[in-house]
Amino acid sequence: MTFGFRSGRLPAEVTSFVGRTAELASVRRLLGRSRLVTLTGPGGVGKTRIALRAASQVKGDYADGVRLVQLSGLRDAELLPHTVAGALGLAGNDPRPALDALLEALADREHLLVLDTCEHLLDAVALLADVLLPTAPRLHILATSRQPLDVPGEHLYAVQPLSVPDPGESGHRPGSASSDALALFTQRAAAAAPGFEITDGNREQALTLIRRLDGIPLGIELAAVRLRALTLDQLAQHLSDAYDVLEAGRSVPEPRHRTLRTLIGWSHELCTPQERLLWARLSVFAGGFDLAAAEAVCADAELPVANVLPLLISLVDKSVVLRADGPGGPRDEARYRLLDTIREYGADWLDSLGETTACRARHVAHYHRLLSHFADRFFTSEQLRLARALAPDGDNLRAALGYALQDPDTAGSPLSLTAVMWSYWATEARIGEADYWMAKALARASEPAAHRATTLIWRADFGRYQGRQAQCLPWVLEACKTADELGDPRLVAQALRISAGVHNWLGDESSAMAALTAAEPLLAAHGARADLIQHHYIKGSALLFCTRRPDLAMVELDAALRLCTEEPEECWAQGYASLLRTMALVLLGRPAEAVAEARRCAALKGALGDTVGIAGAVEMAGWAEAGQGRHRRASRLIGAAAAQWRRLGSEPVSGQQAALAMRERTIGQIQEAIGEKEFTRLFTEGETLGQDQALAFTAAGTDAPQALPRRRAAGTPAAAPATGTPVDALTRRELEVAELVAQGLSNREISQRLVISKRTADAHVEHILSKLGFSSRLEIAALLGSADEESAEDTHT
Structure with missing residues (x-):
């Protein structure tokens, strides 16, 4: 796939990785002798970081590589096979159940599949692993979960908090396991408060603090950012007070769960009322979000839109919200996310405020606007840009559909979403998932009729690519009937066009041509440019396949392409x-x-x-x-x-x-x-x-x-690293583009320098990132810099 953000590749680390040497070695050993390894432990203990670092270290051992499936934003267990397939780069065109298609695709592949954050989908993930592993003998799974999957053959590794020096131990020995918690605190504190360092005078205070935090990495990071406003003494005292106040009367069986919950609660107490409100409202997002989404979903009279950005920055400063690069790297618009434990706390607070329903309704409305804009501009030169912008929001689009299906009266009709989501599903190749959502929306909602007709049209259009032509015909007939009853000639023409496409796939020449003929006067009077383009290429297809007249087909196809010249980047x-x-x-x-x-x-x-x-x-x-x-x-x-x-x-x-x-x-x-x-x-x-x-x-x-x-046989060790550099995988043109990327040029500047279209430059950069397994343009620059150094060393030898 050319869109790196849906390829399932491992993300770049945005903060330094501290310690965990013994843990990483243990996980690697387990992966060497077991095909299912699950990292367990409480939220915030570092399961995901260890899993991603371990996967990165062993990725060369798997002929087909490592794929990451992030499950924290997935709420519908039925979509688990679709989500895994998407991370593997498999399109959802198969008419069979998604699990059957996934089983066949993985049967002869050698992947390490990282399933991250499984606890809320425990039964579904366990079933998936139990079915996949016997069928795909070269597949390995590394899962993270607060609970075991309880699947035969599962090897568990309980991730412990960072080792905390015992009282009387200084934690001063570099490289010792007992110094990891102190090293993490020191690094994060120095980042939060430049100039901070551990000295003989404050070491014991720092050790007392991290002992109170039980060495939980998330707890250490949340505490460290408080040094912007508090001294180390004050921080320790405030945290101690927080434990006494927030935990009074509570009974939580697991001390480490209580420690983290207390610390998150303390962080919450230290936020301003508006920061708390934003934190709560941000909990409706599944996965990441951008500033525009935060403003649209979280702002109202009580929280003015002008306040969202400064409050968001403040929550980032407090490590409540995490900032990440967009899909195109640091130059893209920033995206943000909440860790699961922090989002859960925010969701509880939102529910206690009685705002969950209203906030979800704004969430649905925001993503409906984005989808509507993409559908309206789909056949224009904005197509690629809008597709790339919407692609990272897959989890939020699913969440919006889920909210609408749960509460259509408040959140809005699910059919209003499915009627405009076709453009996203088409560019993301999520045809099987599209059918799943459209079927649910059509079964549970009947109004408004125009959205129902449009959803039926696109379900039929997608269905013919799945070989379901016979099922598509009733959908098209209902859409035609509904459009006719509504008196909407453009909708009737769209239904007739898809009807022609279905009949064309069935080899029914007379029905296909009759539908096209009936649509033509409606298009002439009411059709938009996009409708005419689609009509011409579907008619060209019918002339090509049904009537076997390639000469006449060329006339229609050339007409479609002439209309496309108005939007050359489409x-x-x-x-x-x-x-x-x-x-x-x-x-x-x-x-x-x-x-x-x-x-x-x-x-x-x-x-x-x-x-x-x-x-x-x-x-x-x-x-x-x-x-x-x-x-x-x-x-x-x-x-x-x-x-x-x-x-x-x-x-x-x-x-x-x-x-x-x-x-x-x-x-x-x-x-x-x-x-x-x-x-x-x-x-x-x-x-x-x-x-x-x-x-x-x-x-x-x-x-x-x-x-x-080259593929190696199952059980054979991985080949030694190649002597050449990754640059050798690039074509001469790609290397030329990569060098310009390394110089800091944008894609538009590259297109001007090389006298190529911007679309071609976009494609070259995407191919380079995909070939090299990178997610950021900065990685290209770093690679070329190291390649230049190696070349210079060779010259001097």
């Missing part, structure tokens, strides 16, 4: 028109033009991360190359496409019967030219390519990929 519609145009050129016997068109399509779909479109582009490139007599390259491309279709859970070419017949004819011609055995060998080589490698191969024009990935 990728989705241009990509599909280009895909169909490639097939038409192949049928017209113009393979050189078809090759160029296929590469254009691959670039468009690659920039957007449209997995269905990417698979189609690679497939079409193979057909076009076969038409030019480049049978070996064609064999590898068709093999690469086959792997992509499999990962999508789809038949090749989405199961379109006429296209399948063309594919078989092309394969037959290749086998006749080079022999069945050679075709199979090359096809199998192509199947080993990942999505980004397949895109790079399509663009390169070479007979063979630059380097075919």
Whole structure:
């Protein structure tokens, strides 16, 4: 996938990692002899940090790498398989249950799957692990949870707080386990209060404080930031008082839970009333959020919008809210999140204030506005920017749907969300998840009728890519009937267009063309540019597949592309028109033009991360190359496409019967030219390519990929590190772009320097980040700096 923030890669650490040497060694040993390791312990004890650091240390041991699945923002257990599939880069096109598709995809992969924060989905995660591990013999799982999963074969590692020096021990020995808690306090205190240091005069006070905190890392960090306003003596005294006051009369069985709860409560008491109010209201977010979301959801007459930013900054300063880079790195707009234990405290406070319902309603309204704007601007040059901006909010979009389904009278109709969420689901390739939510919304809500009709239209449109054409027809018929009753000609035309698409997939020429013909006068009178673009490429598809008239199809597809020139940075519609145009050129016997068109399509779909479109582009490139007599390259491309279709859970070419017949004819011609055995060998080589490698191969024009990935047999140790640097994985153009990134140029400045479109520059940067396994542009700069140093050393040797 080209969107790094949905790829499941490990995040960069934003604060220093202190100690835990023995713990990391133990976790690595457990991973070496067990396929399911669960780190347990109370909230705030450091389970996630240890899991991520351990996973980073062992990622080279797994042929298919490490994937992180962050579950803290997931509330619906039924979506767990979809969430795991998304982290693995699998699109949700498979009509089977998501778990079945996931089982097949993981059957022959060697991954370490990190399932973080499982306690609120304990039964679902346990079931998933119990089903996956026997079916996928090379899969390993590292989970974090406050409770064990209780699955056969699970090895538990109880994460303890940082070791606290005993009374009388100084904790002064560097590198000793007993100094870790003091080292963490010292580092965080120095960050909060520049100039702070541990001296012989204050060491015992600091040790007394961290003993009172039981060595819990989150507790130490929350206390350390108070040194901005308090001396160490005052901090220790205030904390002692807080324990006496806040814990009076409470009975909590686990002392460490009581310690953390007390400390969070004390932090809460030290906040101003408006800071407490913001903290409570922020608890409705699932996962991260940005400033605009915080202002829209948390502000009202009691908490003016102008106050949100300074209060948010204050909560960041107090370590109540964590700041993180956006998906594009430090230059992106900042995002924020609450740790689970802190969010739970805020949610309890919000509930006690009686504000939960109102705050959730504002949450739904905010994300509805974002989705509506994206849907309205989808067929414009803003498409890629808006898709990237919305992608990190997947957990919040699910939460909004959940809030609306729980309380439609207050939070708003769930159908109003599903009617505009199609653009997000399409660009994120979450078609199976889309069907899940649309089915729930349609089953539990019937008003308003226009939103119901629109939801039915998109459910049918997505459904045909899942091979569910027969089920789609009743949805389209209901949508047409509802739109007609509403007297909405544009909605009727949209329903007729999707009806044509479904009939086209079924090979029903007369019904497809009749629906298109009926839609045309409505479009002429009421259609928007986006409607006309879609109409032209669906009609082109029908002419191509049903009537077998590629010449007439080219007329429609060219008309769609002419309309697209008004918004040249749009990728989705241009990509599909280009895909169909490639097939038409192949049928017209113009393979050189078809090759160029296929590469254009691959670039468009690659920039957007449209997995269905990417698979189609690679497939079409193979057909076009076969038409030019480049049978070996064609064999590898068709093999690469086959792997992509499999990962999508789809038949090749989405199961379109006429296209399948063309594919078989092309394969037959290749086998006749080079022999069945050679075709199979090359096809199998192509199947080993990942999505980004397949895109790079399509663009390169070479007979063979630059380097075919190697897989080791199960149980074989990981290969020694390569002597080359990661820079060697980049193409010459990508290296050129990477060097400009390292110089601090923006994507627009890079496009101007290299005389390429900004979209192409965006795509290059995304590919570079994906190839190198990076999440930040700063990492590219650091890598190139180290590569330059190595080169200089080689020169001097």
